[in-house]
Amino acid sequence: MRKAGLIAFLGLLLGLAAWALFALSRDGDYDRSPLGYKGLQLWLQAKGIAVIRSDAHVTRARSEVSLRIQPLPTSQRDATKTQPGDGKTSGRLEPWIYGAKLYERPTLIILPKWRDSVLNDGLAQESGLLPFADLYRDLARIYLRDLHLKRLGPEFEEAQLTLVPNQTEKVALYRAQLFDRSALPSHCTELAGMQSGALLLRCQNSVTIYLLSDPDLLNNHGLALASNAAFAVSMIRNLRGAGETRPIYLDTNGQLLDSEKPTSEGRTYQRSATDLKRFFAYPLSVVWGTVLVIAVICFWRGAYRFGPPLDERSPNIELSKTAAIEATARLLRLSGNDGRMTAQFVQHLLADKAILLFGHGAGNQTGVERMFQRLAHRDQALADALQSAAQALIERGHVMTRSDLHRNLETFRKLIGSTDLGSR
Template sequence: MRKSAPVLILVMVLVLVALALFWLPRGSDFDRSPLGNKGLELWLQAKGIPVIRSDPHVARASSEISLRIVPLSIRRGEAVAPQTGEETDEAGSESSVQESSRYALPTLIILPKWRGSVSTDGVASAAGLVDLADIRGELDRIGYSDLGLDRSGKGLDEAHPRLKPDQPISIALYRAQTFDLASLPSSCRELAGTLTGALLIHCENYHHAYLLSDPDLLNNHGMALADNASFAASLVTLLRGAGETRPVYLDTVGLPLDSEKPVDEGKSYERSASDLKRFFAYPLSVIWGTLLVVAAICFWRGAYRFGPPLREASANIELSKTAAIEATARLLRLSGNDGRMAGQFVLHLLADKAQLLFGSGAGNQAGITRLFQRLARRDKAGAQALHATAEALIERGHVMTRADLHRHLEIFRKLLGSIELGSR
């Protein structure tokens, strides 16, 4: 049972690490998926257009941004949601349209098209398309109830929309999603589109709001097709203005904007339980997982491989010393060399006596010499006899006969017992 417990603990730790690495959501997964907008951000920055992303902990003022891009999400059913870890305001999309008029801020609303399964599976097919009825419900909610939507039945559609007369661009869209031109209200006009429908429209009731029907023109998947990337850069430049230097605001949170930028954001900052989750989000989850694995391996090596720790260090030393002496004696007996074993016995016995008198550092030849000098001051004749016997056993014990060896050992035992060692 003692051996199985560490193994079970190690398995549990590894399972927890695996869950932390592969099951817990990572904030940047959706952003870098086929349906995310990381490619748009990098592409605009490469074209010299600064981009800032939404952050639930940072308040943004309308005066510091030139264009607000808001990807619309479906509130019900399985659809593309904002990034994990970001809390979406219930009225986020609606307020962004209203705020475009309140702050005279150009705002691009991108309609949804794909379900979230496309982001995880990496396969864009007809089964991954959002129902047009759900998208029309979102249009009703933000104030565009008169707009109709169409979706092409072809696989890949090509078009040549002209945002500017001198910029012919070829775009490609899978199952192109457009606004129905026949049902387009008189207050709305088409800015770019295909032969059968409008892609980008602008309505008078929300003077600064623009609607893009197909998100594949701005997401990671779609920008890799045809000249969609060039269309995205031209679209952003057109909406924000050619001479504009303020950054583009990519809003995936939907929090309301401030009329003025706060002087000190730290004063209004409130910490919540969601802040603690950031310490376990990717890539910090990898670091925590590595630390847990290292700790589990160290625990296993200490508890299972080498056994439990011994309590007393002195007892360990004595046990090790006794085991070493017994092993040496066994080897000498097996080799038939009792004389050498007797010599080592005498040497070790004298070293132990020297340590008893002069301390732990005296267990060597110098300590033994000092021991005989001390004995000579008390009993010179006895000390000389003991020294001669011990020297004979140590130096010539291995060549003595069994009878001589026993006789010298008996003499050594009697002399050592008759001499008073005294105290330190």
Template sequence: MLALAALAVFALSRGSDYDRSPLGNKGLELWLQAKGIPVLRSDSHIARARSEISLRIVPLSIRQNGVAAPQADEKTNDLGPENPAEEASHYALPTLIIMPKWRGNVSIDGVASESGLIDLTDIRSELDRIGYSDLGLNRSENGFEEAHPYLKPDQPIRIALYHAQTFDLASLPSNCKELAGTLTGALLVRCENYPRVYLLSDPDLLNNHGLALADNASFAVSLVTLLRKAGETRPVYLDTSGQPLDSKKPVDEGRTYERSASDLKRFFAYPLSVIWGTLILVAAICFWRGAYRFGPPLREASANIEMSKTAAIEATARLLRLSGNDGRMTGQFVLHLLADKAQLFFGPGAGNEAGIERLFQRLARRDQATAKALHSSAQALIDRGHVMTRADLHRNLEIFRKSLGSIDLGSR
């Protein structure tokens, strides 16, 4: 499932990239909408109906990765998309079919050069497939060329094309009419066998690459306005998927259900009742465990700082015992006890190493032997308590306790 989701996201991102590439039609969509013409884009999951749209625009593509499509009388297992020309006649739908011109690598490289042009033979094969085998195509050998096609008699528009691709006027069938063109060929034609179909020879008049050139954008708006007829309000259908149309608009199959309070009972019916019971049981166990672990809440907070210090000391001692650091805990106890005694005699600022040394000097003046024993046992516990055996730890601690208790500290 994850792999399928990743492929779907990848496909969507590729489609979005193509729409914004030089060969895409995102610019045409935004430009028409800016001019007040609504646009619908094709979706492979949604079939559009004839009644929904006013004009269908179909960019013709070379199938099978640039290889010419099979002829109409050739047998093939791939039926391919529906013929847009036949659909246009069946539904009486104005349809603009745009001839291909560029290979797919142009959308990836982002550069439209002569090497990216499709061979005209492949394009003629596509014309044969949709029923226009009599039309011929020419392509200019020059680079950029300008022309002034007249879609309306009083509206000259200057267009620019790179290697302009046009229908051959010399071989234009008698049942086909040129609607717009250059001095050397026809850009837009319509034939009597498919009177609702309009063929545009050069896609650069409508794709992202061409809309930025000269007045190509104005030509695109004039062309769409002309083909969808005046006063039309239905959107233009930009069909890039080649999906066949529906004969009628799809009906919304959604159903509206009435809801009542009795529907709530379904949330407590089996097997949901088992889930709710399990959740209640787990919550009860959690509350009971919390009350048992921490005890009942205190009715009032104690302001006694000594109780807080005692609780902190007990917690630290418990952690040290659990971690097997009895010796380190004993050394800290001796050091803090001596610091408290030094502060008691010499003031609050004497609880440091200098203050403890001064305390030993004071004790030595009273009883030098006992003071020496006290100093050696205290120093041993502080420096080496964490590496002493349990027997040595108890022996030194007992010497320290007796020595400290036997000395008369006197008054401050």
């Protein structure tokens, strides 16, 4: 029963660790998914176009950026979950656009096409397309109620698009989503399109807005098709203006730009309870998971493997090293091993002396004989007496009586103590 409870406890903790590793590290997954825009940022930067990402904790000035790119949310379902001041919902984009944003900088608005279920199912099919009603609701929020959309069949549509004279790029879109040319309002002009409809519009009323009908032209999936990536660079350069060097602002949250450039004293930061989630985002989730696993192992080793802690008054703690040595020596004597133990002691002692004189390679019989030869050059009598006492203990120690063993051992001790072996 105890083992079953321990296994259940370990399983619970390991489950929490797995949740910390995988469930909490998905905030950045959408941006790197086929529907995200991380690839667009990296591609533009590789082509010399600076890109800055929106950050809920950093306030940007209008004068810092040239063109805002604003992808609309992928699902109206997430709109009910958005908290005030939170730039993202479950790792996805802000589900609505502040009307005030349209008056800050020229903005390229990218309409969505696919539901979130496309990422889970891995299939781009009819059921994964967003309803037009949701898209028209988004267009109404940015004061463009008169625009109408249409979609082509389940196949790739290809077209040659030109934004810059003498520069034509081939684009390809699956289930292309286009604006209906017959329903374009008077203040909207088509900049690029396919035979079946308009793809890119410029709408000018009191503000300038660019609208891209199909997100697959700029998202991670679409940039890998045909010459979509080359057209994306050409489009962004054309929309922000010739000679413009200020960075593109890729806006993925609901934060407004500042009317003035922040001072050098620092930027404006806004803190909320949601910031706590950053401590559990990847790669910190890996660290917390590792700490949790180590804590579980330590708990098991301490509480189960070695049992409860010992009482401080236990008599075992009073057992000293000296007492243990004395007990071991007594056992050796009772078993009749005094002579063999003494012989080994003498051999090891002579080998240690030889090592001191000649180095580590001299800890053998040859080194010991060389040591006695060296000692004989100084004092022949002492060398003979020491060698005789040592040889007697080594060869006949196991057959000596206790009194003879003690007498020979005392003689050896006095001789080795009076011997000056010198240095190398």
